Amino acid sequence: MPTAAPSHALDRTRYQAGRSMLFSQFTANNSPTRAVRRLMRELTHLTDLCVLEAWAHCIGTLPDNLRHSSSLIAIGGYGRAELLPNSDIDLLVLIKTDHLPAESKAQLSLAIEQWVSMLWDMGVTLSHSVRTIDECIADALEDLSIQTSILEGRYLAGDKKIHQTFYAAFNRHFDLLTFWREKMAEMRQRHSKFDDTPYSLEPNCKESPGGLRDLHLMLWLAKAANIGQTWQELHHNNWLTASQLRLIQRSENQLLAIRAHLHILSKRMENRVLFDLQTPLAHAFGLFETDGKRAGEHLMQRYYLAARAIYQQCALFVQKFELFLSPPSAPHIAHKIKGFPDFVEVDHVLDVVRNDAFIRKPHLLIDVFYVYGQVTGLTGFSPKLWDAILQARNLITPEFRRTPENRSKFIRLLKLDNGITHAIRLMNQTGVLGRYIPAFRRIIGQMQHDLFHIYTVDQHILTVVRNLRRFTLQEHMQSHFLANQVMAEFGQPWLLYIAGLFHDIAKGRGGDHSDLGAIEVARFAKQHALTKKQTTLVVFLVKHHLTMSTFAQKEDLSDMETIQRFASTVKSVENLQALYLLTVADIRGTSPKVWNAWKDKLLADLYQLTLRELSGQTQAPVSMLKERTMDALELLPNAEIQAQAQALWNDFDTEYFMRHDATTIAWHAEHIVQRPKHTGKTSAVVATKPFNNDHSLHVMVYTADVPDLFARLCSFFQQRYLSIFDAQIYTSGQGIALDTFQVLLPESHQADALFVQRLNQELRETLTTAPALRAPNLGRLTARSRNFPIVPRVSLTPTDKGEYVLKLAATDRHGVLYSIAYILKQMNIRLRSARIVTLGERLEDVFILSSDQLNDPSAAAQLEAELMRVCTIS
Template sequence: MPNIAPTVIDKTQYQTGRQTLLNQFVQHKHPTRAVRPLIRDLTALTDCCVQSAWGACFNHQSEDIRQAAALIAVGGYGRAELLPNSDIDLLILIKTDALSSEQRQQLSNAIEQWVSLLWDMGLTLSHSVRTIDEGIADALEDLSIQTSILEARYLAGDTKIHHTFYAAFKRHFDLPVFWREKIAEMRQRHAKFDDTPYSLEPNCKESPGGLRDIHLMMWLAKAAGIGQCWQDLHHNNWLTASQLRLLVRSENQLLAIRAHLHILSKRMENRVLFDLQTPLAHAFGLYETVGKRAGERLMQRYYLAARAIYQQFTLFIQKFELFLAPPSAQHIAHKIKGFPDFVEVDHVLDVVRNDAFIRKPHLLIDVFYVYGQVTGLTGFSPKLWDAILQARNLITPEFRRKPEHRAKFIRLLKMKNGITHAIRLMHQTGVLGRYIPPFRRIIGQMQHDLFHIYTVDQHILTVVRNLRRFTLQEHLHSHPLANQVMAEFNQPWLLYIAGLFHDIAKGRGGDHSDLGAIEVARFAKQHALTKKQTALVVLLVKEHLTMSNFAQKEDLSDVETIRRFAAKIKTIEHLQALYLLTVADIRGTSPKVWNAWKDKLLADLYQLTLRELSGQTQAPTNMLRERQEQALELLPSTLTTQAQNLWHRFDTEYFMHHDAETIAWHAEHIIPELTGTQTTIVASQPFNGAHSLHVMIYTADVPDLFARLCSFFQQRQLSIFDAQIYTSGYGTALDTFQVLLPDTHIADTQYVTQLNLDLKELLIKAPTLRVPNLGRLTARSRNFPIVPRVNLVATDKGEYVLKLAATDRHGVLYSIAYILKQMNIRLRSARIVTLGERLEDVFVLTSDELSNPSVAAQLEAELIRVCTIS
């Protein structure tokens, strides 16, 4: 039995010692160097407390009682990886078959006294008491218990009990079963985080590329007897020297981040939340630079570390799967025609010789071409991964200057199949960033425009994937017009180049579109693109936001708007390419940003500009007639005459802003209830799933109508993400809103019916408007605020166009509407657009007072006030 000092460390000693260690860590200039000493010393301090308390409670007991229990550290504490606010996981093994009932009670009392001592000291315990048989039985039923036992570390008590238990555990342990269950668990965990390390608020423990992946590698290594630490894996040829260094450095980076998260939040916090990213960056000595926030610099380090871990983890899992394969398993290598350096083995691509890339560097491009060309491949072999990772530094400026290498890269982009997978593998292996140096600068680069949910590099890869999908029949149902346009565009590889470069200059400061255009022009010249091809990719990168801005912010019913856009684009080929890139770009920001309304706006702008460039500009009256005819086809023939009578009340603007399906839907609900000019009609239908609604209101126009509608939606916790506000010349308003429901509600029949009744009642009774109040900002909005922009311009029609861009928050739209009502400014029409957490709205206003500069200035000041984050 070990000699344990009977003196117990008291609470003050423990807390003082712990705080001293935390202070030393916080004050250290290099957290990644200081985190291992912190973990080691925190573990040692805790060991001292736990062991001294055990000695105080057990040393005076009889020998029978002392030999009846063993104290084992498990989990993170067992692997001696104790962070500032980690749980202290302990297993107490007891052997009571030789004890009398009185001795058993004494043992129980000693354990209770020990637990009380530790709680009094302020330790957060997670402990269990088990016999050897109970411990083994629990382990066989619970995967987490098996895992924690693999990390078990003896602390105090009888060593025989510990050895007996561990020997029994090893006899019952089934490595293949453990492997299958842990991999299934890992897949569920990764799926919870969208299978990407690049979440903007990642969990540094559980996300892909997080510390849990590191743990899983070591659990499997220990279970299989491969090694107890990274050095063992290196000595046993599971890790090269460079991989070992990279893995240790990346692990220390994440451990240091996790330690600071615990300290900053004063709890066991593993999420790198927006609110914590800036103070976390400061703890690492990172501060704001030109074009880059401190938090962005910190997160770029995080993503690089997570990417390295995820890469090594994937490679380790592949190797381990081969390690477990039965000796009799056949692994037949199939030659690949035209590429003798590569073979296919069990549906993965392999390399014949480990030094293939060293001898023939051009294979660093060819390997991705082969992967895209050979059907049925599911990935790279571990051997091939290792070979690429060891040779990728051969992609030097000299390598990039060689014409044959440039030709191979262009050939890669021209592949008919496998482009998306090939480009993603190039990124994962680090080859893409080395071949296109500007791309390497945006790896892990955050975006703070409140609607991108991916880092810049992941967004770019998603855009390239979307462009590729426009060429595939299986995705025709998702974007029919884009697929049709792509079929007419005969050089899709130029779009992939534009996709790779469109955001490549983000994070530098300045206009990323202009800087990106310079980069893609340089690339085009180096890769011998023709003048026409170069002009196209430069225009696409420089103007990649233009079509979206025109579609969402300009009046598409105005012929001059279409002519201005056509003058920028110049040719039909440019229009086709820009439309495809724009759709792919918006769809690649966030699933919440793209919807049928934006699809329609872009499609309308495309069709109108196509006619303009073809010399077939359609007069507004012809377009109006075309929309009406399409809508009539969707309505019952019995409503034809009534629909035409209804449409006489609406002008071209209404038909330009709604597609045929929406026009028909409006008419179908308005006509049966149309009994007079004062009729109030409300209809709703699910839109884009069960958590969003398309709401239509047809009623007499009154000055505060828009404010009442916004107030109603705010009170019901409905978030407006798109709206069309239209007022006819007959004094009626036809407003259409697209709203998101709270997570606790779904758009079932009962909910929709009651919502319609309540909204109709509100409009009829017209209660006094309440004073608006703004909701709380999200963490993302607080940390990435938008400086509000207000632009008020008079038109030649005696109206005023108000353009507003600001951070969206609950109640802000009602606050805007309330200001307009208070200043007696009438709203004739509006286009409400919410992009993630950013609003970009356009209002058409009428007021005799706005011609007074002081009134216009007052309106702008009031709008700035409510849209400014404080």
């Protein structure tokens, strides 16, 4: 039996002290991407010492027949010597006990238990298994993860013959094709979990697309096929070029260093780059805030560049590996491409005839994307073509960019009838786009922490270009009818693609990115021989790409002065058409949650009203009102309800009809006129219908206006954890409130019939009984809001109608809207109308207030101070 531990053995104190020293050395290093390799190497060595000393103490003291009945193997990350501060230690104990009597088996089993216990006592986070060779082979055949971890096995101690016998048996049973298929399915599932993008806001640096697991996959496949154990061997065996080798090693070190610091900062095995950790993580890398960029944004740009490189290299390797596995008899017939003798199509993939084609003819670095967009049926680039582009892309120099032929080819590319989106995306993936447009290269991988963009700047720009392209396609007509119609009238989509490429290109520099972007696009237009008219248009679009959205969401579109001011900015129908298209594409490209029918309607109304103003039709609101009411009447079920609706509408002014589309107007009218006969004319009417999906609702309230109505409604929704992301608050001249809310349900709720019925009943009871208002209680901020807060802005402006316009922008959180409503109620300020807009986690609200006391500067100052208090993140 084992004896007491010798005095020289590693105990818990020494082991933990050794780890702490290694962590301190690593965190003190000014270059963590270089230091991380040493950290992993020394952590592995320290762990080996611990594991082997415990093994020698517990197993090494057994009789020879027992010592030679087991073998110790490091597997998984420990097996490949990739230990980070809080990584698990994966160990496999192989035993051969069929020749041992029961008493000896029990003695060996007890010794292994004591070995495990000793390691836990030392503080080693252990994951282990004890199996016979046959058991391990059987388990590996059933479990892909076991099979994978065994591939990375590293002999540590015990009988080497058992180790060798096991791996010989494992290799005999190993089926490369099955392993390949299962690993591809696992990769697709893993990528899908993270939305198939390396650009998550809080990526998992191990599991996300472009994470370390993609690199592991490449090495697993290489080891399984015996084509290389390391990156250097893969390079030596012509699977990686020298530049690919350097790129992979640099990107891997970057992610390993990030992961190591995540473990140290969080004091656990944390692989997610969480918002709360991004700033301290950036500081650990020596990154700090600069003009226009937070420290965390600098870090995340580095992360995204590394993740993008890994994602691409993994895709290339997988593609190359698939060709490696394809049967020799598989047909690979090359088809010539007319007009482009340097390229061929092979199995629906674009390939290059000669490896040095781009070096001999650098202009082909533009042509290749034109060919890809022009030839139908292509699904991608061949590995050979990828390698050739990556090898030659550094030939895109200032001289290359100054060559008139290359400039002409780039404009020709933008004028493609088909495939422009895929071509531009491939240009970005290969790094050609950033080299051809240097300003674009600066925003690759740059995150936008403005609480409603969910993409990096480059991905957002490419999504905007994709959206603009969709406006030209018949199959997308149903999704955005007006945009498709306007694009057909505009007729020059390539100019919009240029504006799309440049509209956010100056993000992160400090200063106004619209003005800086306008300078960049003007330079590009001059270099690429655009006409004066074309140049003026693209400069206007980049400079004013936020203007239409601002007018539509923050100004009163029922006021003709608003329309006239916007028209004076736009100046021409062509500018209006182009700005409308870019604005819709831009908003739709920020996040799926930001675009909705309400914003669609606002922009469409502003477009139509401005178009009529520019055309000299000064009576536009009256004409539009008549058109909208006629459309609403046609949606009502019968003549009786139509007549009642027209009587109802006599109480409403132009503002109501300008704010709502025909469908919403008809929905309001049908429920109001069909209320029970025994109720009064102004009795509360509540109606609800699903909005977009089962987790959001459209709620309409029609009732007599009272001073605390808005506060009561906000309180009602807050208490039920229903988040208001859009609202229209309207009060008629007769003192009737007709308010429409779009609310988001908690994830655990669904807008089924029973839920809607109960919600309507409770809301009617609230309006009838008028319960006392509770004191506001602000909810907790999300991690994103805490780390990227919005500086609140409050402005209070008098109108010539004796009212006040209150504009407010701040970080949204649960209860903030009710807090605002509560302040208005406490100060006896009446709300006549409001427009509530939530963009991601940012609220931008406009309130029309009626209160004589606001004429007193001190009261106005008090209101602004109270609003700033509830909107300021502390």
